[in-house]
Amino acid sequence: MANTRREYMGGVPASRITQFIIGNKTAEFPLTLILTANEKCQLRHNSLEAARISANKVLEKNIGIANYRLQIRVYPHNVIRENKQATGAGADRVSQGMRRAFGKPIGTAARVDMDQTLMMVETSQQYYAPAKEALRKAGMKLSTPCTIRLEKGADLIN
16 A cells, blocks of 8 residues: 655655656757656656666767656655564564564655556757667666656757
């Protein structure tokens, strides 16, 4: 069950996502590419951060920091809990099994619907290929199959 009320829980780990908008935050770009999820799923905060890092690395290396804007469009609200089981010698006397098995918070996740936008890259038409490659590499870090679509500026690409 979804658990988002952090004031009732003690010690929820902080999200690993450091920035949600990267690149040139003020410029207007004619081209917008989006990465969408093909299936309904949960994405952990560390996989979203890994996708952001890999996309940003490709964009920064091939385009330059002033020629793009990368935005993460989902936020990990849901707290994931785990009921840790003791293992090893004498664990049957220590572990309580499913008794009081609410679990301890171990991380957060974003609930994602089918065809929901996960990431968005805005850039110019000459940087279309590197931007598409960056989103492809970011999609490899996520646990759901993803699709890259051209949201704005389709008339600029031949």
